[in-house]
Amino acid sequence: MAADSTVSVKFNLNGTKVEKTIPAQRTLLEMLRRDFSLIAAKEGCGKGECGACTVLLNGRPINSCIKLAASLTQEDSVETLEGLLEDPVMKKVQESFVSEGAVQCGFCIPGMLISSYSLLKNNKKPNVENIRQSLSGNICRCTGYTKIVDAVKKAGKA
Secondary structure, rough: OOOEEEEEEEEEEOEEEEEEEEOOOHHHHHHHHHOOOOOOOOOOOOOOOOOOEEEEEOEEEEEEEHHHHHOOOOEEEEOOOHOOOOOOOHHHHHHHHHOOOOOOOOOOOOHHHHHHHHHHHHOOOHHHHHHHHOOOOOOOOOOOOOOHHHHHHHHHOO
């Protein structure tokens, strides 16, 4: 493909069918931020290692910085933090992160929230091992993880 080629992408974004013409090499993260002004997911490493760019693709957490947007199909569903803010489970997760002091600089938090939400949607009463496994793709440079794990435990109890 030529460097300046474009593609049309159709998919579901936060519950709405969307279509966008984008550069063929644009990542899902770039498309979300540049073309849809959804800025919660962030680029930390650009290599799929830190989790700051985590979104849900068909209900599963993925690193959007390494997913080509052009690979999305009209059957695909992408959910970002912005699209989940009114979900009762996400509200409990956010409340728990605040009450447990799990937020410091905030850069990793959108990815942590998405991963925590995904876990709690599939496992209402996770143990510490489940929580740590679910968050293993998300790096936090500030908290040391204890407060984050405590927050997810608290959200699970709520």
